[in-house]
Amino acid sequence: MKVVGVIGAGTMGIGIAQVAVQNNKQVIVIEANEEVLNKSKHNLFKTFEKLVEKEKFTSEQVAIFKEAMIFTTDYHSLKNADLVIEAIVENLEIKHSVFKKLEEIVSNECILASNTSSLSIAAISSALKNPSRFLGIHFFNPAPLMALVEVIPGVQTNSEITENTKNEILTWGKKAVLVKDTPGFIVNRVARPFYGEALRIYEEGIADFATIDWAMTHFGGFRMGPFTLMDYIGNDINYTVTETVFEAFYYDPRFKPSFTQKRHKEAGLLGRKTGKGYYDYSDGALLPKPTEDEKLGKYIFDRILAMLINEAFDALFMKVASREDVDTAMKFGVNYPKGLLAWADEIGLEKVLLQLSDLFEEYGEDRYRPNPLLKRMVYKN
Numbered sequence: 001m002k003v004v005g006v007i008g009a010g011t012m013g014i015g016i017a018q019v020a021v022q023n024n025k026q027v028i029v030i031e032a033n034e035e036v037l038n039k040s041k042h043n044l045f046k047t048f049e050k051l052v053e054k055e056k057f058t059s060e061q062v063a064i065f066k067e068a069m070i071f072t073t074d075y076h077s078l079k080n081a082d083l084v085i086e087a088i089v090e091n092l093e094i095k096h097s098v099f100k101k102l103e104e105i106v107s108n109e110c111i112l113a114s115n116t117s118s119l120s121i122a123a124i125s126s127a128l129k130n131p132s133r134f135l136g137i138h139f140f141n142p143a144p145l146m147a148l149v150e151v152i153p154g155v156q157t158n159s160e161i162t163e164n165t166k167n168e169i170l171t172w173g174k175k176a177v178l179v180k181d182t183p184g185f186i187v188n189r190v191a192r193p194f195y196g197e198a199l200r201i202y203e204e205g206i207a208d209f210a211t212i213d214w215a216m217t218h219f220g221g222f223r224m225g226p227f228t229l230m231d232y233i234g235n236d237i238n239y240t241v242t243e244t245v246f247e248a249f250y251y252d253p254r255f256k257p258s259f260t261q262k263r264h265k266e267a268g269l270l271g272r273k274t275g276k277g278y279y280d281y282s283d284g285a286l287l288p289k290p291t292e293d294e295k296l297g298k299y300i301f302d303r304i305l306a307m308l309i310n311e312a313f314d315a316l317f318m319k320v321a322s323r324e325d326v327d328t329a330m331k332f333g334v335n336y337p338k339g340l341l342a343w344a345d346e347i348g349l350e351k352v353l354l355q356l357s358d359l360f361e362e363y364g365e366d367r368y369r370p371n372p373l374l375k376r377m378v379y380k381n
Helices: 011-021 034-053 059-067 092-103 121-125 159-171 192-203 209-220 226-233 235-248 259-266 294-317 323-333 340-347 349-363 372-380
Strands: 003-007 026-030 069-072 083-086 111-114 134-139 148-153 175-178
Touching (some): 011 034, 011 134, 034 059, 083 092, 092 121, 192 259, 226 235, 294 340, 294 349, 294 372, 340 349, 349 372
Parallel strands (some): 003 026, 026 069, 083 111, 111 134
């Protein structure tokens, strides 16, 4: 693949374009809004200059990158593209319109892809005359820094195209994992309990935000606790992802959204970008101190980790991805300190199952039901 098209000059689109051009591709960025297009081009070229200052690239290399990029509003510039990745708003109707237009312009050999994180690959591809050359290529933000890419074939995607695309993404220096076309793919599905169970623990009055965050960083080695991370992502975005996954799984209680997060979203307490979320980020504000109770912290950590492991087992049980790809996705997509399935082996599957069984018996809620694969593996031993 020599010529890569990117539809959309927002943060994700420009990030993907940067990754492609740094891997010796000619890159064509398409953006309908000329003002956004020019601003994104300017910002990207400034980024290149900063990379020269940091000695990541030479001035000569950056000159080649700039020469290899075209920024335009004209879709017909993509007529010789080998791969086109769409990275626009998560709206099925708009995506359909884009891909119908693309299909009339690109060659029959061109691979078409979406960077969607929440929409079905099958649903997007339904607008195409030839859906066999369409698949999902889901980068994580910021694309130049995040190693993970989820490669998601639809039910009609040609298997050779899937394999070739995965191999191509690997040559870009990324960790490419193969994922079934299911809601949330790997990362946005498996990571839900990190937020959901933390919110549940808070709502039960077991611990406050700071203590829950402390428990996950102190005992688990996570870079951020769930409330710090939700404030960083934005409570509007995180809540919407949770709600989308919940609806897509036919309202499975494992993915039930939290009223606490919904109220924060409704109140405009979105996190760092608004200055307040679960914490106050305004000038002079002091962050609350956690209750550093070892027994309480260990209970919080064990409970959230058990729920994460259970979800990782469900992804494996339902053939969403291989064992290796599930663990790779969580390590490189959300920077977990360990792959969850490997972590389960380290702790002991019996201990994880006992924790989940105790929660299930105590609450009687389906959200705590232990996964059948986990039970089989314990009982087999």
